[in-house]
Amino acid sequence: MTLIDGRSVAAAIRTQVAEDAAELRAAGTTPTLAILVPTDDEATAWYVRSIVRTAEKVGVSVRVVERSQDVGGALRELSADPEVHGIICQTPLPEGMTLDEVGLHIDVRKDVDGANPTSVGRLAVGLPAFAPATAQAVVELLRAHGTPLASADVVVVGRSTVVGKPAALLLLAENATVTVCHSHTKELAAQTSRADVLVACVGRPEMLGAEHVRPGAVVIDVGTNPTADGGLVGDVQTAAVEPIASAVTPVPGGVGPVTTALLLRNVIAAAGQ
Ligand SMILES: Nc1nc(=O)c2c([nH]1)NC[C@@H]1CN(c3ccc(C(=O)N[C@@H](CCC(=O)O)C(=O)O)cc3)C=[N+]21
Numbered sequence: 001m002t003l004i005d006g007r008s009v010a011a012a013i014r015t016q017v018a019e020d021a022a023e024l025r026a027a028g029t030t031p032t033l034a035i036l037v038p039t040d041d042e043a044t045a046w047y048v049r050s051i052v053r054t055a056e057k058v059g060v061s062v063r064v065v066e067r068s069q070d071v072g073g074a075l076r077e078l079s080a081d082p083e084v085h086g087i088i089c090q091t092p093l094p095e096g097m098t099l100d101e102v103g104l105h106i107d108v109r110k111d112v113d114g115a116n117p118t119s120v121g122r123l124a125v126g127l128p129a130f131a132p133a134t135a136q137a138v139v140e141l142l143r144a145h146g147t148p149l150a151s152a153d154v155v156v157v158g159r160s161t162v163v164g165k166p167a168a169l170l171l172l173a174e175n176a177t178v179t180v181c182h183s184h185t186k187e188l189a190a191q192t193s194r195a196d197v198l199v200a201c202v203g204r205p206e207m208l209g210a211e212h213v214r215p216g217a218v219v220i221d222v223g224t225n226p227t228a229d230g231g232l233v234g235d236v237q238t239a240a241v242e243p244i245a246s247a248v249t250p251v252p253g254g255v256g257p258v259t260t261a262l263l264l265r266n267v268i269a270a271a272g273q
Pocket residue numbers: 043044047050088089090091092113133134162224231232251252253254255256257258259260
């Protein structure tokens with residue numbers, strides 16, 4: 001059994017991002033990411049600090065905008081600002097707002113976390129578009145591990161707009177046979193235990209156990225659920241699954257760091273276009 005090391009995958013991405021950022025700066029462009037923070041959610045605050053810290057290291061500038069009202073207006077202003085190359089609107093959003101609605105206000109060329117429904121639509125039909133960084137991280141980790149995706153049976157558990165749906169689209173583009181499961185799925189274990197690759201993105205602590213995993217499967221655990229003692233657990237019971245799977249991503253140290261690195265790589269791409 002292998003633990004897939006997200007930290008080293010992320011480090012390799014950051015090295016490339018730092019080189020590209022230096023090149024852009026030398027040519028007179030300061031690659032800049034704007035982060036819109038609409039709530040004081042704790043997990044979001046952690047992610048924002050992590051982005052800021054990582055961005056500083058690789059030479060990407062960050063502008064943090066805290067705004068709980070007229071989020072759409074703020075996103076339009078940032079979209080119109082020539083000094084901003086990438087925009088991410090953090091979730092969760094305040095009551096009554098959805099990411100699909102506010103995402104409409106992000107210029108597609110700056111939509112580095114794939115929140116505009118147009119980006120998702122382009123992804124669905126195979127046109128170039130930014131995908132949500134977490135969904136991209138799933139594919140990046142599988143690629144780094146050398147998991148064959150063409151013709152593989154991939155089961156995605158979770159259908160959120162930020163992870164499950166776009167991850168399914170990206171995996172489909174890799175010619176995998178993709179099944180998406182969710183809260184209304186009958187006999188979840190019957191589905192997941194057929195999977196060569198199991199992607200857990202439900203957001204429920206340690207929901208998937210040994211009975212969900214096929215011997216030899218590769219398991220990507222997207223969950224980052226805070227625990228009472230200040231730690232973090234995934235959506236997978238890692239210790240129970242380790243003896244069965246051929247590879248698992250740990251939490252922390254799996255999908256999370258790769259997500260942050262890919263978000264910044266998307267900012268470089270947006271700044272260079
Ligand atoms: N529009 C949007 N896109 C997101 O991608 C998004 C979001 N909103 N809102 C908040 C969540 C949270 N999120 C995390 C990313 C990285 C880690 C991460 O790197 N965690 C470290 C460990 C942290 C620790 O040790 O406490 C790890 O997994 O190794 C965690 C959480 C992205 N999110």
